[in-house]
Amino acid sequence: MATVTAEGLKKFYGSVSALNDVSIKIDEGKLLTVIGPSGSGKTTLLRAIAGFVKLDEGRIYLDDEDITDVSPEKRNISMFFQNYALWPHMTVYDNVAYGLKLRKYPKKEIDERVRWALSLLDVEGLEDRKPNQLSGGQQQRIALARAIVVEPRVLLLDEPLSNLDAKIRLRIRFEIKALQQKLKLTTLYVTHDQEEALSIADEIAVMHEGRILQMGTPQEIYTRPSSLFVADFVGINNVIGVAVSNGGVRLGEMFIPVEKKSDGQEAVIVFRADEVRLAKEGTDAEPDEYAFGGVITGKLYMGSRYRYEIAVSDKTKVIANSPREFALNDRVTLCVKRDRVFVY
Amino acid sequence: MKKHRVALWLLKVAAVCFILFVIIGPLIGVVLWSFAIKWYWPHIIPQVMGVRYWMDVFHRGRVLDSILLSLEIASIVVVLSLVIAAPAAYGFSRYKLPLEKFLLVIFLMPQAFPQLPIFINIAAVFARHSLTGNMWGIIFVHTMASLVFSVWIITATFRSIPEELEQAALNLGASRFKTFFTITLPLAIPGLIASAIFVFLWSMGEFTGAFFIGAPYIQTAPVMMYTAAMGYNMQTASVVALILMIPSIAFMIIIEKYLKAEYIGGLGG
Structure with missing residues (x-):
C-alpha cells in the first residue's frame, strides 16, 4: 500500500479543461471519494492516476516515487472499470488469474490466490463460467476480485455501483467499505452519488468544472459546505x-x-x-x-x-x-x- | 376471410417454390450435367448417365491440378491478406491517423473500377517483370484486391472491441504486445474468420485477373472451367463447379461453429 499525492494536475481537451490545477493526497490505507456531476473531471483524475490520461501539467507520486511518466502497465495500480471490462472470451478463473500469470507466480500460488479473492468477495464456484453467464452483481464482484488479487499499491474505483440496482447497491456499499478496511487498501473512489460518498469515504473531494471545490471529511463536507455548489451537491433541499x-x-x-x-x-x-x-x-x-x-x-x-x-x-x-x-x-x-x- | 387465407397460403407456397427454384434449379442442372454422358434437346433428363467425367477429372491430371492450384493460391492469399490487413486495421481502429478516411478509400480503389481494364493493365506491367504466367503474379493481384474486404471487415471488428478491455489488461501489468495477443486478437477472431472466408471464396472464384495474368501457362479452376465450357465440355465444367462448392460448404460449417451469436454477443462486454 502506498500514499498517493497528486500536485497541480492540468489536462485540457481543446479549450475545455478537464483538470484545472487539481491536487489531492490519499494517505496509506484511506479511502478518498471524488464526487461531482458528470463532466466535472472526476473520471479524468482517476484515469490520470491509472496512467491512461497524458497530463499537460502536474506530477503524481506514489509514496516518494514520481510516477507521472511511468506507463500504466508498470504502475501496479489496479483500476475497477465502470462497465467492469471483464474479458468475455475468458472464464472467471482466467480473468482473475490474468494479473497473477503476468507476475509469473507459480501455478499453485495462482490457484490459491484466485480462490482467496473469490471467497473474499463471496463468489466461489463460478470459476468456469464466462462473464456473460453471470448476473450484474456477480460480474461486479469478479471485476473487483481481479483488481485486488494482484495486491495493488492503489485501488481505483470508477463508479463501482452505478450499474447495479438500488437494493444490491446498498449491500455492496457495506462490503466494499469492509473489504477496503480489511485489506487496508489506499483507494480512490469516484461517484456522482453524494449519499454513497458520505457513507463510504474517509475523505471527500467535491469536483466541479475540473477543480476541487472542497476537500474534507464527510462530516466537514456535510456540516460546513464551503460554497453553494457543494451545499447543493451534498443534498441541501x-x-x-x-x-x-x-x-x-x-x-x-x-x-x-x-x-x-x-x-x-x-x-x-x-x-x-x-x-x-x-x-x-x-x-x-x-x-x-x-x-x-x-x-x-x-x-x-x-x-x-x-x-x-x-x-x-x-x-x-x-x-x-x-x-x-x-x-x-x-x-x-x-x-x-x-x-x-x-x-x- | 377464408378466401383471403387460402390466397395468402397459395402466395406463400408460390414464393417458397420460386426461391427454391432460383437457388436449387441451377444446382440441379449442374448435378445432372456432371453425370450426363449423352444429353440432347429436347430431353428433360440425360439419355445416358454415368460417372465417366468424374473419373476423367480425377484421373486426367490437368483438371485436378487446376483445383489444387486454386486452393493453394487462395490459401496463400488468405494468409497474406490477414497479415497485412490486421495491423493496418488495428491502426485504423485505435489511433487517430492523419488522412484516415483517405487511406481507407485507397483500399477500396482496386474494386472501385471495372475489373477488366485494370487487369489488362496489370498484365501488361507484370509481363515486363516476368510476373505473368506464374502463381505469384496471381497471388499478388488477389491479395491487393482482397485487402478491401479484409481491411474494412477487420477494422469494424477491432472498433467493436471496447478499449476498456485492453486498458484492463494494461492496468494489470500486460505490455501492449501481450495485450494485443491475449485480449484483442482472440476477441477479433470472429471478424478475422469472416474476413478469411470472404477472401478465400473470392480468390477461389476470381476469373478475370487469373485469366489475364496466369493464362495460358497456368490455369486456376475458374479459368479451366471457362475453357472447358467454351469447348462445349459442359460435363467437365459441371464437375469442377461442384468440387469448387466443397470449400464454400466447409466454410459455412465453420461459420456455424465459430460465429455463434453467443460469442459475438459476448463482445459487447
Whole structure:
C-alpha cells in the first residue's frame, strides 16, 4: 500500500479543461471519494492516476516515487472499470488469474490466490463460467476480485455501483467499505452519488468544472459546505435567493446577519429539509435555533415521515421533513439549528 | 376471410417454390450435367448417365491440378491478406491517423473500377517483370484486391472491441504486445474468420485477373472451367463447379461453429 499525492494536475481537451490545477493526497490505507456531476473531471483524475490520461501539467507520486511518466502497465495500480471490462472470451478463473500469470507466480500460488479473492468477495464456484453467464452483481464482484488479487499499491474505483440496482447497491456499499478496511487498501473512489460518498469515504473531494471545490471529511463536507455548489451537491433541499438589507438576510421572522455582503446584494439561504423541526404555531425555539412561521401548502407521505411544502411568505416556499402529522393549511413554526443554516 | 387465407397460403407456397427454384434449379442442372454422358434437346433428363467425367477429372491430371492450384493460391492469399490487413486495421481502429478516411478509400480503389481494364493493365506491367504466367503474379493481384474486404471487415471488428478491455489488461501489468495477443486478437477472431472466408471464396472464384495474368501457362479452376465450357465440355465444367462448392460448404460449417451469436454477443462486454 502506498500514499498517493497528486500536485497541480492540468489536462485540457481543446479549450475545455478537464483538470484545472487539481491536487489531492490519499494517505496509506484511506479511502478518498471524488464526487461531482458528470463532466466535472472526476473520471479524468482517476484515469490520470491509472496512467491512461497524458497530463499537460502536474506530477503524481506514489509514496516518494514520481510516477507521472511511468506507463500504466508498470504502475501496479489496479483500476475497477465502470462497465467492469471483464474479458468475455475468458472464464472467471482466467480473468482473475490474468494479473497473477503476468507476475509469473507459480501455478499453485495462482490457484490459491484466485480462490482467496473469490471467497473474499463471496463468489466461489463460478470459476468456469464466462462473464456473460453471470448476473450484474456477480460480474461486479469478479471485476473487483481481479483488481485486488494482484495486491495493488492503489485501488481505483470508477463508479463501482452505478450499474447495479438500488437494493444490491446498498449491500455492496457495506462490503466494499469492509473489504477496503480489511485489506487496508489506499483507494480512490469516484461517484456522482453524494449519499454513497458520505457513507463510504474517509475523505471527500467535491469536483466541479475540473477543480476541487472542497476537500474534507464527510462530516466537514456535510456540516460546513464551503460554497453553494457543494451545499447543493451534498443534498441541501432548500436554496432560497434573497437580497441583503439592514446588514443581513431575512426569511419570515428569521434574520441572519451577513458580514461579507453589503445591502442590496443577492444572497442565498440554504438548509436541509431534514434539519427543520416542525412545531405547532407559537412554540418557542431553543436558544440555538432560528424560528419562523409558515402555512402548510403541500403534504407527501414518505413512510417514516411526511414531507411538507410550507409557504413562509407569498413568494417563498420551503421543504421540510417531519415525523409529526399536520394538516394542509395548518400554521406551523419551523425551527432550525443556527449552525445548520448557511448563507452564501 | 377464408378466401383471403387460402390466397395468402397459395402466395406463400408460390414464393417458397420460386426461391427454391432460383437457388436449387441451377444446382440441379449442374448435378445432372456432371453425370450426363449423352444429353440432347429436347430431353428433360440425360439419355445416358454415368460417372465417366468424374473419373476423367480425377484421373486426367490437368483438371485436378487446376483445383489444387486454386486452393493453394487462395490459401496463400488468405494468409497474406490477414497479415497485412490486421495491423493496418488495428491502426485504423485505435489511433487517430492523419488522412484516415483517405487511406481507407485507397483500399477500396482496386474494386472501385471495372475489373477488366485494370487487369489488362496489370498484365501488361507484370509481363515486363516476368510476373505473368506464374502463381505469384496471381497471388499478388488477389491479395491487393482482397485487402478491401479484409481491411474494412477487420477494422469494424477491432472498433467493436471496447478499449476498456485492453486498458484492463494494461492496468494489470500486460505490455501492449501481450495485450494485443491475449485480449484483442482472440476477441477479433470472429471478424478475422469472416474476413478469411470472404477472401478465400473470392480468390477461389476470381476469373478475370487469373485469366489475364496466369493464362495460358497456368490455369486456376475458374479459368479451366471457362475453357472447358467454351469447348462445349459442359460435363467437365459441371464437375469442377461442384468440387469448387466443397470449400464454400466447409466454410459455412465453420461459420456455424465459430460465429455463434453467443460469442459475438459476448463482445459487447
